[in-house]
Amino acid sequence: MGERKCGYEGCNALEFRTTGYCLRHKDGKHDEKNQDEISVESNPEPKTAESNPEPRKIDDRPTSLGFKKGFFYTPLSLAIASLLLQDVCSVWLFFGAVIPPISYLNGRSQFSMGFAMGSIVGVLVFIIPWLTFTLQTDLICYDVVWSSNC
16 A cells, blocks of 8 residues: 555645545645634634623622621621520530531632631620620529529
């Protein structure tokens, strides 16, 4: 079997079957338009923002917004829960330690990380004033805990 080259001028590709030309030139002519299309497809131009917008992230809210919400909403919800359950210590210590890791693991985004940090700081900042306030106003009876009379 001989190794014959394409009969088209300037083409060094091997002949296709017994046609005398390679696959590209098997009809005996060279298609310039086809060649241009191939070269354009192999080197695509970069797409602009209007033609193909980047996909949005699932949660693109900033860490600072999560910190603000965690700092205020977590202590507020713990204060309401301690009034409803008539217990400050277990509500603030248990839920104050459980809410931040759950919120962080739930989202694993910048917002949830900020919310977790804000929750920790909020609980640490507001637990002493809330405990002092409830002791002074007798909103919650501490008979079981400190044996004081209500």
